[in-house]
Amino acid sequence: MVTKDEERKEDAVWEPVPYLGRSVRVVGDWVSVDAAQTPHEKNKRGELGKPLHNWYFNRTSRDPLGRIATANASADRRNAIESHIGGAPRGKINPERTEVADPKVMTEHIKRVAKHLGASDVGIMRVHPSFLYKEGRYPDDGSGVGGPSGMVSAEETARRFPYAIACVYAWDYDMGRAHRHRIGDAAYHFGAESLRSTYANLAGYIRELGYGVATRVATPMPVALGAGLGEIGRHGMLITEKFGARVHLGDPILTDLPLVPDEPIDIGVEDFCKVCRKCANTCPTNSISTEGKGVVNGVEKYKINWETCYRLRPHVMEYWDICMTCVAVCPYTKPDVWWRTVAVRSIKWTPIPLRGLVTRPMKWIDDRFWGKLGRKRVQWMSHDSGRLKLPDGTVMPEEPERGYYYPLKENTRRFDILKEKLKSKA
Template identity: 30%
Template sequence: MSKNAKDIDQLTGFKVSDDFCKFDQRDEIYCRSEWDESVATDKAAKFFSGYFMPNARSRKTDGFGQKDYALRNAAWHVTNVLRDSSRQESGRKEGFFDHFTLHEEGWPEPYPFDNLQQSSDELRKVAKLFGADLLGVCAYDERWMYSALFDETTGSSKPPDLPTDLPNVIVVGEAMDEGLTKTVPSALSGSATGLGYSNDAVTLIGLAQYIRNLGYRAYATMNDTSLAIPLAVQAGLGEESRQSLLITPQFGPRLRLGRIFTDLPLVHDAPKKFGVKEFCEICDRCAKACPPKAIPFDAPSDKIYNRSNLIGVEKWTVDAEKCFKFWANQNTDCSICIRVCPFNRDFSKWYHRLWRVLASSNLRKLALWLDDRFMQRGRQKSKGWWLQP
């Protein structure tokens, strides 16, 4: 491991062993649902086709009716259109298996910023204007790039196609709607996921074009190309949790992440800790609430469950096979682990920010007790969401 990587790991707390292997995107669970018979079941195929209305398989159960699927599928629509924009022509599934290419030629010469602070401040301003809820910047880290990409047309791997000399990664976070998340499990709550992706895609493509228009290189990526969470942690957005999601001080675990790889000169953010790991050590609510028991109860380790897990990193690892099977069985994605998490709060309110101070301190057991006592963490009916003014 390079000295640089060791320095970064000291700041983030990552424990990366000599066994570490870069991740092949083909092993990611959604890719496996296209080639691995143990994941590519009939139910999985129906799950994916259900994101298009005639195949939605709505039912009478609360949260799974036609209206709920209508909204969920509409929330995904922009992402789906962008994803399929060059799929027929080139076999690329942009935003999921391949980076976005919907860009015009930029300016031929790099814009001469006075200094790094100026380019960084202006980037944040533009990102906010384009809809980003969070933004952080870190150095390119080869370890978190996929070793190979998944080629949907052949079901095999293909070489990564991003330049490797782009020094900076901009990590963009898009918040998921809190009210919708309260109705998990439901097709309706999947709208929060779909909107998170659609907003993310629009922000990322616009921001990358802005950087290109300044005369720099920029590649917008979403679930493709690299692992999201290690880069988000390095960019100072938050910490990884027991449920293997990023927890941020602003939105807790309700976030979708995208990355832009660029040579725009920028100030790097520092990783920030606010006590998530210590809190997860005294809390196992997501593990208890997860229907297929995909979230571990034990301490972080380098244990892996199957080929969809990252080898050689000590952390809490979710059994992606169990998780995805549950999604396919209930015919929509699930965020029960997000709904029940004590960090899932509206931090724009002062009392929730005060709770965060407690949760980050030695009084975290009190914070957990307060959450148990005063927060409604049960599923709310989707019907209630529709009736809200």
């Protein structure tokens, strides 16, 4: 027997894409992303060239920690916990469902559980089909692991699982400052592993409550924005109020557990990014624009050249894996201490028309006390971000003119130099 509520769900007409905060604006038709067209998936098929394809499938990290941090860099994939979490069978839903008398109480409970399991912050959003991967990319058994049969549409998935749970995991601040180094790699990769474990445990917990779960079906960024976890910066990363951009997003959990959605937040990212440009000026591949916003897939936001960023990896893999320069230099990425809280709240609580009076002095202070590059020598375990370990185990002598981030050197004047060259030719 079909209830009236179920009939209404089947006949539902989806409202326009919900408000996601001031950092992005929907100005046209938003088409669901095809998961097959995301960078890693294109690379798996060899569409991005041999160097990247070889880097993805045939590399073994020189760092033993790197070999267990990500399965693709290991000598034996079974040594990386990622392989076991990703390949673990999905559990069944407990037939003895826990009734939810008050969704607000359950929402607070789920957030506490998620944080206990390792999440740094948690948000809830009402699912919209536009935020799900294009239909036909996952089966309708709630596992979201892909397969040849049982495919369902994004609309049907959104009806079955009306709530999305988004978590972030903040990696270590000091380790993250050693960007473009094995130290930064360890912070990044093991942060991803921690969040993957958190999501797996949280999904199992919800099934034990008697409710369905779908994973790997939603695009993380719009869900995180709608769930109030942060705003999107010029560098295309989520910037959170407490941790800045040093967070992992991971794949949100979709569920039919009754919850109460959160609202998008405003911490002044839209206003600060207009005047900052630190990430764009220090990006070693010029992948971040210094110009204004453009329209991508119906959304007005800063354009990122993901391909130039991604293509760097095979050429530096003997030194480090993940760049993270844009995250490390972002003024919002600071330790979670009282003066950072005061700075963020001073922007947040300033009326929007007057924020320019606050953001420019804040940018000057950040440049003055933290530097335009945010350069910091970090020592961790046997690693030293000021020294380069060579393949034979010896250590390369210090070269101050190179900075600490061999083999690339940031050059904040390269745009000025380009302008000077163009001017001289005129």
